[in-house]
Amino acid sequence: MKEFENACREADLKVTHQRLELYRELAQAEDHPSAETLYKRLIKKLPTLSLDTVYRTLATLEKHRLITRVQTIESQARYEAKMDKHHHVVCSRCRTITDFTWDHFDEVQVPKAVVGWGKVIRRNAVLEGICKACARQP
Amino acid sequence: MKEFENACREADLKVTHQRLELYRELAQAEDHPSAETLYKRLIKKLPTLSLDTVYRTLATLEKHRLITRVQTIESQARYEAKMDKHHHVVCSRCRTITDFTWDHFDEVQVPKAVVGWGKVIRRNAVLEGICKACARQP
DNA sequence: TAGTAATTAGGAATTATTCTTGTTTAGTAT
DNA sequence: ATACTAAACAAGAATAATTCCTAATTACTA
Numbered sequence: 001m002k003e004f005e006n007a008c009r010e011a012d013l014k015v016t017h018q019r020l021e022l023y024r025e026l027a028q029a030e031d032h033p034s035a036e037t038l039y040k041r042l043i044k045k046l047p048t049l050s051l052d053t054v055y056r057t058l059a060t061l062e063k064h065r066l067i068t069r070v071q072t073i074e075s076q077a078r079y080e081a082k083m084d085k086h087h088h089v090v091c092s093r094c095r096t097i098t099d100f101t102w103d104h105f106d107e108v109q110v111p112k113a114v115v116g117w118g119k120v121i122r123r124n125a126v127l128e129g130i131c132k133a134c135a136r137q138p
Numbered sequence: 139m140k141e142f143e144n145a146c147r148e149a150d151l152k153v154t155h156q157r158l159e160l161y162r163e164l165a166q167a168e169d170h171p172s173a174e175t176l177y178k179r180l181i182k183k184l185p186t187l188s189l190d191t192v193y194r195t196l197a198t199l200e201k202h203r204l205i206t207r208v209q210t211i212e213s214q215a216r217y218e219a220k221m222d223k224h225h226h227v228v229c230s231r232c233r234t235i236t237d238f239t240w241d242h243f244d245e246v247q248v249p250k251a252v253v254g255w256g257k258v259i260r261r262n263a264v265l266e267g268i269c270k271a272c273a274r275q276p
Numbered sequence: 277t278a279g280t281a282a283t284t285a286g287g288a289a290t291t292a293t294t295c296t297t298g299t300t301t302a303g304t305a306t
Numbered sequence: 307a308t309a310c311t312a313a314a315c316a317a318g319a320a321t322a323a324t325t326c327c328t329a330a331t332t333a334c335t336a
Contacts (some may be wrong), residue, residue: 127252284332289327
């Protein structure tokens with residue numbers, strides 16, 4: 001959290017109660033929550049919190065690269081505070097997103113066609129399948 | 139297009155004028171268009187087309203795996219008809235999505251943690267960077 | 277401790293998508 | 307060819323997700 005505060009100051013972002021709580025909540029969440037989900041969780045601690053603030057804060061923090069917006073095919077945007085290199089595997093049944101690391105993928109050369117395309121800055125693997133919990137069910 | 143018609147029949151989908159035109163348009167598009175974009179393009183040929191039909195048709199074709207919904211962080215859903223294994227590189231500046239193939243990625247083993255997670259059915263690489271056209275500009 | 281620019285709350289507005297209803301049409305059986 | 311029927315369609319209303327607007331509040335600065 002101290003790191004987060006410093007990062008805010010460096011980015012000229014005021015360290016507000018709302019930002020701290022939102023970041024804390026997102027950082028400890030494992031489920032890549034949506035704005036609405038975060039709002040529901042935070043309203044207990046911050047009864048006057050507005051949904052707009054959640055959206056605005058998420059956008060602000062994302063712009064300053066303090067959090068990431070997760071790529072999904074869902075209609076609601078989902079976020080995560082985990083910023084070290086990692087990838088996602090999504091269960092097509094329950095839609096749970098699970099993190100994993102993949103050093104080989106991070107380092108392997110991209111195809112020539114991509115080198116010709118331009119400069120790659122980030123790479124992400126998104127796997128899809130059926131998680132074990134779901135596989136046990138009909 | 140003949141293949142598409144047969145695929146429709148096999149899936150018990152009626153071969154309607156709207157479906158044919160939409161699929162034709164999507165199949166020749168290179169830009170992974172959204173529902174709205176497709177609608178604007180199709181309205182010239184199909185003046186009575188409704189936006190809802192575009193949404194409905196895209197959803198139907200996706201369900202039957204005749205087209206794919208592309209993972210993006212944008213608010214509008216984007217689609218493609220290309221169904222052979224391929225991946226995407228997105229320009230963070232102009233948001234253009236470019237396809238590429240990557241045999242090595244398709245075949246390389248996924249990390250052990252993922253094997254423990256469940257059964258992976260599809261894998262997708264999403265790269266992000268700056269395309270050459272954008273790099274030339276300030 | 278006061279000043280001020282950034283941030284917030286709350287509600288209105290917008291955007292993207294889905295639903296509802298009545299009409300049309302593709303595929304099928306005559 | 308013609309009629310039948312379920313599927314698909316058009317149009318507009320409704321919903322969901324997100325953003326905008328304005329006045330009030332608050333974090334940082336002097």
